Amino acid sequence: MKSLTDIYASKVAxxxxTADPAQEAILPLFDEVYAALRAAPRGKSGLLSLIGGRKPPPVIKGLYLWGGVGRGKSMLMDLFHAHSPVPSRRVHFHAFMQEVQVGIHAARQKGVEDAIxxxxxxxxxxxxxxxxDEMQITDIADAMIVGRLFEGLFKKGVTVVTTSNRxxxxxYKDGLNRQLFLPFIALIKDRLTVHHLHSPVDYRQGRLTGTPVYFHPVDEIARRAIAEIWTDLTGGQTEGLTLHVKGREVLLPRFHNGIARATFWDLCAQMYGPADYLAIADAVKLLILEEIPRLSRSNFNxxxxxxxxxxxxxxxxxxxVVTAVDKPERLYIEGAGAFEFERTASRLREMQDANWGQD
Known part of the structure; x- marks a missing residue:
């Protein structure tokens, strides 16, 4: 089987x-994980059956890849996942923790003492x-269980490869009761090789450089441009993302690698509130929002x-990135709320700047 170094080189060729020295420096780390997984004993749940019992699963050190947005972390991890020598799963970390919380709640409902x-x-x-993709911990409920969760996964012989911006x-910096979270950080450092992808190039930002990000009116030209941006940023892949916020479900119908795509009606015609939108902002690095209509007293809510x-x-x-019926200043020109919308229009203008979102 080809190494990730070989696969990367063939894609560059x-x-x-595009060859990136910072990305190339990480490839040997992926190759080490690949070789260890391929050489490890195989059996149910990664365990090797022996006479008289089971051998403990082999300790295979994973990888924690961190760095700025758009440096190629997710691309490299996806390339690794696509060529994994063992059964694997790739999932956005936020979505994974939502699944875990649902599973824990279900176990508690059944009276299971150790719900994890x-x-x-x-x-x-x-x-x-x-x-x-994108490990980050901002919720205290996640922070209080993630240590035991990962310790259990490691004991089961599961190897973890993750990306993060941190x-x-x-x-969980400055989080409530953070001292209880510190053992998880120690566990990550022990079980994963931590590497900083320090590339000067923001490829995600670069793809949008020189490209309009505010399209009006909503016509076939705008729709075609949005489709091209979506395909360029995600490769056309989408898995959707459901966020659980205070017992409610907030749906992002199209989602991949921190990039979401939804219509105005998907996000603003639902009974969503500030907590829901904060959860979206926390989970998404780039939002494509389509079909923003004329705003007035008829759609005040x-x-x-x-x-x-x-x-x-x-x-x-x-x-x-948006499609709208008109430019920001002409979206809301009459009715209650038109005056207050001036700040929103100003922000929409500011967010069109090519350097918006950069640190």
Whole structure:
């Protein structure tokens, strides 16, 4: 089997990728994980059956790849996952923790004393490699269980490869009861090789450089441009993302690698509030928002939600690509709320800047 170094080189040679020294420096780390997984004993849940019992699963050190947005972390991890020598799963970390919380709640409803144990069993069943995109911990509920969860997965012989925008020491930074979270950071450092992808090139930003990000009116030209941007940024892949916020479900119908695509009606015609939009801003690095209509007293509630959504995206420095019926200043020209919308229009203008969202 080819190493990831060989696969990367072939894609560079074909023009599918641009050679990046910072990315190339990480490839040997992926190759080490690949070789260890391929050489490890195989059996159910990664265990080797022996007379008189089972041998403990082999300890295979994973990889924690961190760095700025758009440096190619997810691309490299996806390339690794696509050529994994063992059964594996790739999932956005936020979505994974939502699944875990649902599983724990279900176990508690059944009266299971240790509710994390069946979740570990379920996650580890049939896989030996977990690939997470964008590990980040902001929720105290996640912070309080993630240590035991990962310790259980490691004991099951599951190897973890993850990307993050943060160095491990900054996970759950300034969070409530953070001292209880610190053992998880130590566990990550022990079980994963931590590497900083320090590329000066923001490929995601570069793809949008010189490209309009605000299209009006909503016509076939705008729709075609949005489709091209989506395909360029995601390769046309989409898995959708459901966020669980205070017992509610918030649906992003199209989602991949931190990039979401939805219509105005998907996000603003629902009974969503500030907490829902903050959750979206936390989970998304770039949002493509389509079909923003004329705003007036006839859709006052939707307009109010739109203002709240833009505020959440603005404060979180989320990149925004939109199609709208008109330019920002002419979206809301009459009715209650038109005056207050001037700030939103100003923010929509500011968010069109090519450097928006950069640190």
């Amino acid at each position: 074909s023009g599918a990728l 144990a069946p979740v570990v069993e379920s996650v580890a069943d049939g896989i030996r490699l977990l690939c997470f 160095v491990p020491d900054d996970l 939707e307009a109010k939600r739109f203002v709240t959504l833009i505020d959440a995206l603005y404060e979180a420095k989320v990149r925004l």
